[in-house]
Amino acid sequence: MNVVLYDRFAIDNPHDHARIAADRVNQMRSWCREHGHTIYAEYIEQGNKHVSDDRPAFEALKKAVTTDGHSIQGVVFQSFNRLFRDPIKLAMFERGLLLHGVKLISMAADSTVEPSHMIKSLVGLFDKFQSKEHAKHTLRAMQEKARQGYFTGGVVPFGYMTITAFRTKFDESKLLDVHPLEAETVKLIFDLHIRGIDGTPFTTKQIADHLNIAGCLRRKRPWTPASIRSVLRDETYLGERIFNRRCRKTGQLKPEGEWIRVTVPAIIPEHVFTSAQRGVLS
Incomplete structure (x- = not known):
């Protein structure tokens, strides 16, 4: 050498x-x-x-x-x-x-x-430390955005879309707004689960089959009983989205005092949401 x-x-x-x-x-x-x-x-x-x-x-x-x-x-x-x-x-x-x-x-x-x-x-330890510090800084920035009512990223709930509130050279802040077409599907899901078509409530599987046959897909993907249950359980439709509810790394539920409640446009009235919960596991 x-x-x-x-x-x-x-x-x-x-x-x-x-x-x-x-x-x-x-x-x-x-x-x-x-x-x-x-x-x-x-x-x-x-x-x-x-x-x-x-x-x-x-x-x-x-x-x-x-x-x-x-x-x-x-x-x-x-x-x-x-x-x-x-x-x-x-x-x-x-x-x-x-x-x-x-x-x-x-x-x-x-x-x-x-x-x-x-x-x-040594570099690995240093990088790990830097990564943790960066994660803390990112979380603090996201928490502040949530407190101001802005969307903090991730999957947009079905029935909503993001709109730009303001944009700077280095950042863009977005809000959740109702997606007109998807919101109608959300309302239909709740209605089918409570009333059905002839007065008999639909199961989550029946709702998924009904929407798929009608060509009413979930953002180009077919509906499943699990995805229907996810919609029926999502409290965002009541007009409030909770940020920082769970630890992103472990998935564990955080103390309620650390939750940040963000107001969003409601799609489903509270009495309809409550009625749907009675049979949401079917």
Whole structure:
């Protein structure tokens, strides 16, 4: 494997500088020979560089990886803290190398452990933390939208459609409004379940069959007893949609104090909805 060497170190006594620098570089050269690596170039930071962001050799290394990426396959270094003391910066650096097909190779790492395993684990933890923070921010934004009466996304209940309330360069706020054609189907479903056609209430299966035969589909899909029951149980038709009722991840019901009630146009009167619930399981 073609590799480049990188090291940085600080020396208190300038008189020892040349000797210590030579010893460290020779150690790295010997290690590369033992592991079958061919040294393409050497980048050594000398002086008190470990407390400074001024790292010309390191910048030259990054430029070489970008311009000579096909010739360089690995970067050999003494230990992780020789590259960065900040593990996040180290992880980001490795990501950049991998884009050019270059690996990080630590002399201090156990031969059975890939250095990238530790870095990937670290990045994974960081990404997980960032993801949780982003989810919290998104939920807070959606809750605020719901409190203002706007639709927060997801599947639009059958019988409704969304209309744009206002639009900005970065966002669009929508409201739920009655879908004229679908709303008539919703009313028919409730009517069939309560009265039927000849006074005998329809079961959910009979309602589904009746609508499918008539070609009155559920947004291009056939009705089923389950989808009919879903309509008959949906309290949105009473004029109120509840946001944040369940945890999106687990599906568990949240405390009622966390629910956000959003007013929407009603489609079904309360007495009709109540009457339909008596036989909704049939």
